[in-house]
Amino acid sequence: MIQDLDNSIYDNSYHDYKIRDIDRVIICNERTVLLKNINGKIEFPTIREFKSFSEYTYLFSINNIRYFTVSDAVISDASYTYENIEIFRTALPKEERFAGITGFQLCSWYNSHKYCSRCGNGLIHDIHERMLRCPECNMTNYPTISPAIIVAIVNGDKLLITKYAGRNYKKYALVAGFAEIGETLEETVKREVYEEVSLKVKDIKYYGCQPWSFTSSLLIGFFAKVDGNTNITIDGEELSEGRWIDRKDMNDIEDDGITLTREMMIAFKEGKFKF
Ligand SMILES: [Zn+2]
Numbered sequence: 001m002i003q004d005l006d007n008s009i010y011d012n013s014y015h016d017y018k019i020r021d022i023d024r025v026i027i028c029n030e031r032t033v034l035l036k037n038i039n040g041k042i043e044f045p046t047i048r049e050f051k052s053f054s055e056y057t058y059l060f061s062i063n064n065i066r067y068f069t070v071s072d073a074v075i076s077d078a079s080y081t082y083e084n085i086e087i088f089r090t091a092l093p094k095e096e097r098f099a100g101i102t103g104f105q106l107c108s109w110y111n112s113h114k115y116c117s118r119c120g121n122g123l124i125h126d127i128h129e130r131m132l133r134c135p136e137c138n139m140t141n142y143p144t145i146s147p148a149i150i151v152a153i154v155n156g157d158k159l160l161i162t163k164y165a166g167r168n169y170k171k172y173a174l175v176a177g178f179a180e181i182g183e184t185l186e187e188t189v190k191r192e193v194y195e196e197v198s199l200k201v202k203d204i205k206y207y208g209c210q211p212w213s214f215t216s217s218l219l220i221g222f223f224a225k226v227d228g229n230t231n232i233t234i235d236g237e238e239l240s241e242g243r244w245i246d247r248k249d250m251n252d253i254e255d256d257g258i259t260l261t262r263e264m265m266i267a268f269k270e271g272k273f274k275f
Pocket of ligand 1: 116117118119120121134135136137138139
């Protein structure tokens with residue numbers, strides 16, 4: 001999955017580091033990030049490549065390489081351009097694509113949290129942890145992470161696969177949705193399954209999870225057995241398709257090395273998940 005970096009080490013502990021010439025910079029602008037893309041191999045600029053910038057914020061390190069975001073940046077090397085974050089679904093190396101999408105989540109959060117939402121005063125960064133504080137009313141702000149479930153609904157040797165309506169992502173998916181206020185993840189699973197495909201489920205079992213910075217989410221994957229009626233009625237606003245696929249007909253579904261969804265499909269296809 002996108003967070004699996006083999007032997008590389010991602011260190012997200014916050015430090016009040018001073019920026020250096022060799023440090024890498026991740027800057028976002030809406031749904032794009034500044035980078036150099038050479039046939040799918042990506043690079044982020046280092047501080048050396050900038051003519052000027054105003055403020056900087058430390059993000060995280062991978063293998064002792066430090067990543068920062070900076071504001072009001074003027075870059076001198078025109079080979080760095082703003083690319084849509086979808087590039088991080090395929091780009092290499094793994095460390096840079098994970099840094100890119102994780103840095104995008106943080107950069108977007110910093111960009112949209114410049115002022116206190118309670119009193120309107122400018123926020124300042126805490127020196128000990130990744131947190132923004134209002135010096136006027138002391139309100140604290142931590143990076144937003146929204147929990148969302150993915151559920152593989154199983155009916156004997158069949159798996160329920162879906163396609164989402166109105167999205168760029170056209171491949172087969174699983175039922176998924178954000179947790180709502182006041183519910184457990186198992187309740188989210190039951191509610192989303194009923195809303196999207198009008199089925200009931202039982203024997204909900206945890207499979208695994210992944211950070212999904214494309215939507216500032218933490219995705220939590222479950223398997224569940226269909227309970228009773230197996231007739232699918234899709235919610236046409238959320239889904240364009242929803243159907244049962246037999247395990248033996250899943251030959252053209254392969255692991256993408258990126259998504260929990262695909263890993264769960266493969267786990268079902270290869271009979272690796274047992275209730
Ligand atoms: Zn305030």
